[in-house]
C-alpha cells in the first residue's frame with residue numbers, strides 16, 4: 001500500500017480548495033478507497049475525510065416536497081430514515097441490501113456511487129483496459145459476472161445497488177467543484193467504458209458529490225428493488241431491478257448487474273407497462289423487448305434469463321396495481 005496523508009475537512013470551501021490540488025482525493029467510509037489503494041489501483045498523496053462537512057451530511061426535506069441526502073450519509077442511515085422509507089422505499093431497500101451490516105455502517109452514499117468496478121482482472125492488476133492495459137482478458141476468460149448490455153471494449157458492470165434505485169427515482173446529483181456547482185440528472189451521471197476508461201462517472205478530479213436530491217414527483221406510488229445474488233446475502237447483485245410506478249402513472253424499470261451503468265429499459269417498454277391491461281403473452285413480449293440488445297459473453301447468458309424473469313414479475317405487479 002502506498003503511503004498517504006489523512007486529513008479531516010471541516011467545511012465545503014476547505015474541501016474544494018484541497019481537491020483542486022493534484023493527488024488529493026475525498027474519502028467517505030473508506031471501504032472501497034482503502035482497498036483500491038491496497039490493490040495498487042489508486043495512489044493518492046492526501047486522503048480527505050469529508051464526513052464532517054456540514055453540507056454533505058444528513059437527510060432533510062426540501063421546500064418542494066422532495067428530499068436531500070448528504071453524500072456523506074451512511075447507507076445504514078439512508079435505509080432506516082423515515083422520509084426515505086415512506087417516500088422512496090426502493091432506495092431504502094437497495095441500501096439495506098448492500099454488502100454486510102458492517103459495510104452499511106461505514107459506507108457513505110457518495111462513496112457507494114463512486115466505487116470502482118469489481119471485475120477480478122481489473123482488481124487483481126491483470127492488464128486490462130481499466131488499469132492501463134490494452135485489452136479485456138475477461139472477454140474470453142472468467143466473464144460470468146460481467147455485462148450483457150452496453151459492453152465493450154471493457155465489460156465491467158457497475159456494482160452499486162443504490163445507483164439502480166436512484167436512476168429509477170430520477171435523482172439529481174449535486175456536485176461542487178472549483179468551477180462552481182452543477183446539478184446532474186443521475187441518468188447522465190454514469191458513463192460507459194466507451195466514453196471514459198479511468199472512471200465510471202462524469203465527475204472530474206476536483207469535484208465532490210455533496211448531496212443527492214430526490215424530487216416530489218418520484219415519491220410514493222409503487223416502488224420495489226429486487227436483487228438476485230449467488231449467495232443468499234452479503235453479495236453483489238448478479239442482476240437487480242428497480243421498478244417504480246409513480247403517482248402520476250409513469251413507470252421506471254432499471255436493471256443493475258447487467259451493464260457498465262444502471263440500465264434503464266426502452267421508454268416504449270415502460271410506456272406499455274404503464275398502460276395496464278396486459279395479458280401474459282404481452283408481459284413476456286415486453287420483457288423480451290427490453291433485452292433485445294443483450295449480447296451475452298460465453299459464461300453470462302444466465303443474466304439475460306434472470307433479467308427477463310425480474311422484468312416479467314415487476315410488469316405483472318405493475319399491471320395489477
Ligand SMILES: Cc1cc2nc3c(=O)[nH]c(=O)nc-3n(C[C@H](O)[C@H](O)[C@H](O)COP(=O)(O)OP(=O)(O)OC[C@H]3O[C@@H](n4cnc5c(N)ncnc54)[C@H](O)[C@@H]3O)c2cc1C
Pocket residue numbers: 025026027028029030031032033034050071072097098099100103106107108109110111112113114115116159160161162207208209210234235236237
Ligand atoms: C464485502 C463487500 C461487499 C459489498 N457488497 C456490496 C453490495 O452488495 N452492493 C453495493 O452497492 N456495494 C457493495 N460493496 C461496496 C460498498 O458498498 C462500497 O465499498 C461503499 O459503498 C463505498 O462507500 P465509502 O463511503 O466507503 O466509499 P470510499 O471508500 O470512502 O470511497 C470510494 C470512492 O469514492 C470517492 N468518494 C467518496 N465520497 C465521495 C464524494 N462525496 N464525492 C466524490 N467522490 C467520493 C473516493 O475518493 C473513492 O474513489 C461491498 C463492499 C465489500 C467490501
